[in-house]
Amino acid sequence: MRAEGTPMGKYRIAWLPGDGIGVEVMDATRVVLDALELDAEYVHGDIGWEFWCREGDAFPQRTVDLLKRVDAAMFGAITSKPVKAAEAELVPELRGKGLVYRSPIVRMRQLFDLYVCLRPCKAYAGNPLNHREGIDLVVFRENTEDLYAGVEFAPVPKELSETLVKLSKPFAPFAALASDQYAVSCKINTKKGSERIVRAAFEFAKTHGRKKVTLVHKANVVRASDGLFLEEAKKVAAEYPRVACDDANVDAIGMWLLKNPFSYDVLVAPNLYGDIISDLCAQMVGGLGFGCSGNIGGKLAVFEPTHGSAPKHAGKQKANPIATILAAKMMLDWLGETEKAGALEAATAAVIQAGRVRTYDMGGTATTMQMGQAIAAAVLQPVAAGRG
Numbered sequence: 199m200r201a202e203g204t205p206m207g208k209y210r211i212a213w214l215p216g217d218g219i220g221v222e223v224m225d226a227t228r229v230v231l232d233a234l235e236l237d238a239e240y241v242h243g244d245i246g247w248e249f250w251c252r253e254g255d256a257f258p259q260r261t262v263d264l265l266k267r268v269d270a271a272m273f274g275a276i277t278s279k280p281v282k283a284a285e286a287e288l289v290p291e292l293r294g295k296g297l298v299y300r301s302p303i304v305r306m307r308q309l310f311d312l313y314v315c316l317r318p319c320k321a322y323a324g325n326p327l328n329h330r331e332g333i334d335l336v337v338f339r340e341n342t343e344d345l346y347a348g349v350e351f352a353p354v355p356k357e358l359s360e361t362l363v364k365l366s367k368p369f370a371p372f373a374a375l376a377s378d379q380y381a382v383s384c385k386i387n388t389k390k391g392s393e394r395i396v397r398a399a400f401e402f403a404k405t406h407g408r409k410k411v412t413l414v415h416k417a418n419v420v421r422a423s424d425g426l427f428l429e430e431a432k433k434v435a436a437e438y439p440r441v442a443c444d445d446a447n448v449d450a451i452g453m454w455l456l457k458n459p460f461s462y463d464v465l466v467a468p469n470l471y472g473d474i475i476s477d478l479c480a481q482m483v484g485g486l487g488f489g490c491s492g493n494i495g496g497k498l499a500v501f502e503p504t505h506g507s508a509p510k511h512a513g514k515q516k517a518n519p520i521a522t523i524l525a526a527k528m529m530l531d532w533l534g535e536t537e538k539a540g541a542l543e544a545a546t547a548a549v550i551q552a553g554r555v556r557t558y559d560m561g562g563t564a565t566t567m568q569m570g571q572a573i574a575a576a577v578l579q580p581v582a583a584g585r586g
């Protein structure tokens with residue numbers, strides 16, 4: 199028996215499958231990590247809808263505590279529902295107690311200050327879903343501030359509307375509205391938050407030989423918060439003279455990315471714009487089955503596919519696990535296991551290119567687990583997997 203406190207592996211990884219297809223894609227990913235023989239202890243953590251319904255908390259304190267004691271975490275997906283639907287699904291004894299559902303992943307990002315959301319979007323050769331072959335973009339999304347700070351009012355309290363009347367001329371057209379006829383969500387960008395996400399993007403560009411960082415904003419309209427982001431970003435950019443820098447409005451970049459994806463390299467944006475452009479970039483390289491991400495802070499990093507729990511596919515072994523497998527590759531890089539990360543990526547690329555094993559979204563009939571097993575086999579026998 200191991201002594202208390204002695205880790206069973208070199209790494210302790212929190213394993214948070216969550217809901218729906220989250221469970222299936224995580225199972226398939228584990229097969230790949232096992233083929234890589236990562237020296238790790240995987241510790242299951244409770245998270246998701248059933249814990250909201252049963253305990254009134256989708257992200258129980260025991261899981262928060264677990265995350266304080268691990269090197270990294272892998273997260274599948276969770277189901278979220280609007281306020282009234284969430285209340286209705288609580289066990290009867292918890293209803294009417296003022297419990298409010300908040301997304302566990304948003305809470306996790308704020309609680310552990312996981313301020314970088316890193317989303318690589320790479321078109322693997324031979325993926326029938328590629329918008330164009332050769333796309334290789336990396337999005338840095340600020341992960342804790344902006345419209346996701348959670349400072350929201352509906353109905354709007356009288357004190358707030360009275361203050362806004364006093365302080366803001368543009369508020370005048372809204373001043374006479376009844377408190378339940380409008381809602382206010384605050385977009386909060388800080389100097390510190392803007393500085394550190396932009397620095398993370400430039401550091402990545404510098405260390406990975408990337409040529410350019412594009413700052414994404416809407417500072418011509420959202421002058422205060424986006425203006426601050428852009429000003430701080432430009433100060434950071436000046437410290438990296440070897441990395442080119444340009445900036446673009448978020449609406450324009452939507453158009454340009456689709457038209458000229460090869461004009462861009464690394465992109466960095468405040469939270470909401472980052473969320474939107476990273477989904478656009480993910481769609482250009484295969485969609486939800488390929489979108490992987492890392493939520494990275496100073497002490498903890500949580501890796502996940504960007505898709506949700508896809509209830510209509512849950513339990514059917516249909517979902518593509520590649521997004522989660524590529525999230526595991528990001529975790530290996532973050533742990534410093536670059537050789538294993540490279541082997542995992544090469545195996546995934548080989549299976550995609552060979553085209554023999556494809557899930558439904560790629561036009562095939564392979565199950566979630568069959569895709570995981572094919573990639574695991576390619577880890578173990580790299581040459582055989584590459585033969586088309």
Ligand SMILES: NC(=O)c1ccc[n+]([C@@H]2O[C@H](COP(=O)([O-])OP(=O)(O)OC[C@H]3O[C@@H](n4cnc5c(N)ncnc54)[C@H](O)[C@@H]3O)[C@@H](O)[C@H]2O)c1
Binds near residue numbers: 223277487507516559
């Ligand atoms: N990070 C998260 O956990 C997260 C993210 C987004 C949505 N959600 C939640 O997930 C639930 C379902 O949301 P949704 O249906 O809008 O989005 P979703 O991402 O779960 O699924 C949308 C559709 O995309 C396709 N899809 C998603 N993942 C796929 C995969 N791996 N392989 C192949 N196809 C895939 C499916 O057709 C699916 O029906 C909601 O409760 C939502 O709140 C959670």
